[in-house]
Amino acid sequence: MAKLSARVDKIHTSPIRRVAALLDEARERSDIISFGGGAPSLPPPKRLLDEFSRLLNENPLRSCGYTGTKGIPQLRGAVAEDVKKYGKVDFDPHTEIIVTTGATESIYSSLMSIIDPGDEVIVTDPTYLGYRETIELAQGRPRWIPVHVANGYQPGGEELKETVSKKTKAMILLSPDNPTGRIINESFIRTLVDLAVDHDFWIISDDIYKHIIYEGEHQWISRFPEAKERTITVCSFSKEAGIPGLRMGYTLASKQIIDSIEKMQQYSTLAPESIAQFALVKFLNENMKVQYIRDSVASYISKRDLMDKMIQRYLPLAKTVKPAGAFYYFVDMRDYLTKTNRTEEEFAEQLLSTERVAVIPGRFFGDNGIGHVRMTFVTETEERIKLGIEKIHQFLNA
Amino acid sequence: MAKLSARVDKIHTSPIRRVAALLDEARERSDIISFGGGAPSLPPPKRLLDEFSRLLNENPLRSCGYTGTKGIPQLRGAVAEDVKKYGKVDFDPHTEIIVTTGATESIYSSLMSIIDPGDEVIVTDPTYLGYRETIELAQGRPRWIPVHVANGYQPGGEELKETVSKKTKAMILLSPDNPTGRIINESFIRTLVDLAVDHDFWIISDDIYKHIIYEGEHQWISRFPEAKERTITVCSFSKEAGIPGLRMGYTLASKQIIDSIEKMQQYSTLAPESIAQFALVKFLNENMKVQYIRDSVASYISKRDLMDKMIQRYLPLAKTVKPAGAFYYFVDMRDYLTKTNRTEEEFAEQLLSTERVAVIPGRFFGDNGIGHVRMTFVTETEERIKLGIEKIHQFLNA
Numbered sequence: 001m002a003k004l005s006a007r008v009d010k011i012h013t014s015p016i017r018r019v020a021a022l023l024d025e026a027r028e029r030s031d032i033i034s035f036g037g038g039a040p041s042l043p044p045p046k047r048l049l050d051e052f053s054r055l056l057n058e059n060p061l062r063s064c065g066y067t068g069t070k071g072i073p074q075l076r077g078a079v080a081e082d083v084k085k086y087g088k089v090d091f092d093p094h095t096e097i098i099v100t101t102g103a104t105e106s107i108y109s110s111l112m113s114i115i116d117p118g119d120e121v122i123v124t125d126p127t128y129l130g131y132r133e134t135i136e137l138a139q140g141r142p143r144w145i146p147v148h149v150a151n152g153y154q155p156g157g158e159e160l161k162e163t164v165s166k167k168t169k170a171m172i173l174l175s176p177d178n179p180t181g182r183i184i185n186e187s188f189i190r191t192l193v194d195l196a197v198d199h200d201f202w203i204i205s206d207d208i209y210k211h212i213i214y215e216g217e218h219q220w221i222s223r224f225p226e227a228k229e230r231t232i233t234v235c236s237f238s239k240e241a242g243i244p245g246l247r248m249g250y251t252l253a254s255k256q257i258i259d260s261i262e263k264m265q266q267y268s269t270l271a272p273e274s275i276a277q278f279a280l281v282k283f284l285n286e287n288m289k290v291q292y293i294r295d296s297v298a299s300y301i302s303k304r305d306l307m308d309k310m311i312q313r314y315l316p317l318a319k320t321v322k323p324a325g326a327f328y329y330f331v332d333m334r335d336y337l338t339k340t341n342r343t344e345e346e347f348a349e350q351l352l353s354t355e356r357v358a359v360i361p362g363r364f365f366g367d368n369g370i371g372h373v374r375m376t377f378v379t380e381t382e383e384r385i386k387l388g389i390e391k392i393h394q395f396l397n398a
Numbered sequence: 399m400a401k402l403s404a405r406v407d408k409i410h411t412s413p414i415r416r417v418a419a420l421l422d423e424a425r426e427r428s429d430i431i432s433f434g435g436g437a438p439s440l441p442p443p444k445r446l447l448d449e450f451s452r453l454l455n456e457n458p459l460r461s462c463g464y465t466g467t468k469g470i471p472q473l474r475g476a477v478a479e480d481v482k483k484y485g486k487v488d489f490d491p492h493t494e495i496i497v498t499t500g501a502t503e504s505i506y507s508s509l510m511s512i513i514d515p516g517d518e519v520i521v522t523d524p525t526y527l528g529y530r531e532t533i534e535l536a537q538g539r540p541r542w543i544p545v546h547v548a549n550g551y552q553p554g555g556e557e558l559k560e561t562v563s564k565k566t567k568a569m570i571l572l573s574p575d576n577p578t579g580r581i582i583n584e585s586f587i588r589t590l591v592d593l594a595v596d597h598d599f600w601i602i603s604d605d606i607y608k609h610i611i612y613e614g615e616h617q618w619i620s621r622f623p624e625a626k627e628r629t630i631t632v633c634s635f636s637k638e639a640g641i642p643g644l645r646m647g648y649t650l651a652s653k654q655i656i657d658s659i660e661k662m663q664q665y666s667t668l669a670p671e672s673i674a675q676f677a678l679v680k681f682l683n684e685n686m687k688v689q690y691i692r693d694s695v696a697s698y699i700s701k702r703d704l705m706d707k708m709i710q711r712y713l714p715l716a717k718t719v720k721p722a723g724a725f726y727y728f729v730d731m732r733d734y735l736t737k738t739n740r741t742e743e744e745f746a747e748q749l750l751s752t753e754r755v756a757v758i759p760g761r762f763f764g765d766n767g768i769g770h771v772r773m774t775f776v777t778e779t780e781e782r783i784k785l786g787i788e789k790i791h792q793f794l795n796a
């Protein structure tokens with residue numbers, strides 16, 4: 001039989017597939033307490049849903065019809081206003097904003113637009129598990145900067161300096177971070193921006209959790225004047241409007257980058273989904289967003305604090321940092337694992353099969369995550385969060 | 399400033415961008431008679447729209463939530479039934495079907511899954527204008543088989559034999575074809591399948607117009623027993639359900655290919671859009687499709703016949719073939735163009751600026767399309783089709 005391409009053959013061991021299989025199982029079975037997923041747990045605002053129905057009834061040919069590859073001008077205009085309001089930074093809706101099929105496509109198209117074979121892309125270890133393979137699909141090489149619980153998972157400026165080379169083409173920075181919940185320090189950004197200018201590389205700022213913040217505030221890298229022209233900001237409506245399934249993201253960047261992403265997307269997906277684009281114009285213009293974010297953060301912070309209390313009480317040997325943003329606790333479990341001579345992967349598998357509690361092994365997010373687990377606190381009810389941590393406690397003491 | 403990647407830089411002259419710009423203009427201005435686009439002109443069935451609203455109201459968290467990368471099992475199951483019903487061919491919904499972000503992503507992921515640098519992909523000239531750049535993005539090389547109006551735009555088996563080489567990795571065949579409306583001959587398929595087996599290459603069968611047929615019937619290449627394991631069948635709901643903006647496609651192929659496409663899509667788009675997936679289960683299971691296709695074909699055939707009559711009457715020197723399927727007339731205008739010493743591109747530009755009639759220059763679909771124009775007959779009303787052809791006549795005789 002004719003062969004597959006080397007590029008895809010290479011990614012056959014990707015952990016994202018195993019996580020997906022695990023989450024599929026959790027979705028089907030309500031007896032599983034899932035600390036595994038990463039989706040918002042509040043449905044989208046009722047008024048947004050009503051807008052969908054209105055659009056479908058009033059002009060289905062238009063609302064279900066092709067839009068331009070960059071997305072409809074009205075949505076790009078509304079995004080420009082929103083970004084100015086929250087980020088205090090200007091992007092031209094005609095040339096510097098493109099709507100994408102989720103943040104995933106934004107990251108993919110951005111990397112395909114800037115990476116030539118052998119180029120290096122710096123990422124923290126651990127961080128979002130999709131970057132590695134996406135960099136490799138674009139024929140780049142990931143370079144890692146380790147982060148540790150002892151430093152609150154902040155990457156070090158010195159480590160960054162040592163990692164930058166002649167081949168550095170970009171750094172991807174996720175803040176708030178998945179899996180660690182860390183909001184990046186301003187001092188690290190200053191170091192990063194200086195290095196990016198000196199060594200002429202791009203910064204990809206993955207801002208998908210920019211509104212899911214419990215303490216501190218989001219860092220808009222593009223607000224640093226020297227950074228703006230070389231920063232590609234990746235955003236998503238998944239968390240901000242509660243519609244992850246509708247695959248709505250957007251990218252803010254220079255005209256040169258946006259043009260390039262548009263070219264890629266003409267051949268990879270043609271155009272973003274239409275109805276959600278029309279509906280999101282109203283979501284932004286009529287400011288449904290403020291209330292939705294307020295409700296989401298209020299619900300999540302209460303769950304976070306509960307999980308914190310439960311971890312302190314039931315897992316006293318675990319080391320972690322209270323997450324300042326995003327959906328996750330990233331927990332160093334090595335003191336437990338060493339005792340029982342298990343990897344965190346074995347621990348996660350056994351925990352799922354015996355206690356029906358799903359957590360994600362830390363190595364999936366990078367080698368430096370070995371011995372850790374990621375636990376989402378936004379999916380389950382407070383009662384089930386309690387129960388889940390108690391079950392982990394029982395399991396470890398069995 | 400840091401550079402862009404060579405892969406995207408290379409595609410800066412793509413005609414799809416110019417077509418897109420032209421169509422954007424036509425969408426905004428109702429004074430333009432558009433023979434340019436390629437979208438269905440009937441809105442989706444009312445019952446399908448109602449199902450969207452029901453899903454949004456009853457369980458928004460689920461209907462707007464992430465699905466698996468392959469799409470929901472219920473939709474894959476319904477697609478398997480549908481394909482069995484129309485194509486008399488079996489695909490396992492668990493392993494041999496994947497839902498994609500439109501046929502565009504299906505073509506892109508398929509090529510990324512099978513093409514290594516330097517591999518050759520055979521396509522007819524002219525054909526759909528997105529193949530060339532997608533092949534090049536996957537680092538393959540397109541090889542062309544010319545088709546001509548004199549043979550009803552059927553490719554020749556001999557030309558195919560001469561084009562197959564040691565580097566041939568695939569042929570992409572679109573039937574019914576865009577821009578020519580040709581349904582492929584069974585004898586060509588037999589030659590193709592024999593060559594694919596002998597030289598061990600893949601067949602990508604782009605079946606997006608499989609139900610938009612006026613005479614003859616669709617050829618399911620996967621129904622040829624030797625072909626099935628090496629054929630990747632690309633399908634879309636855009637034309638079959640009237641929802642091009644919702645970006646819903648699917649691919650039928652062997653488990654090996656589906657697994658590979660799934661891997662690609664985990665990093666390019668993560669998952670297909672959710673609400674449309676849930677709604678399309680009902681669309682297929684409750685057989686809304688039969689009526690929608692019947693209504694569409696009835697409307698389109700009447701417009702096709704009108705355009706045929708008008709071309710015969712007002713453009714007697716034009717050469718064309720009455721399209722057996724799809725949305726387009728592909729018209730050899732060289733007898734007119736030679737007289738006035740214009741390229742078809744200049745003709746299209748001048749026609750748009752002076753008469754406000756949009757047609758697409760044939761060279762955008764391949765070098766062999768030079769001197770031709772593509773005219774869509776499904777978009778405009780019958781009255782405006784008449785008016786448009788009369789305006790072309792006036793323009794040519796001015």
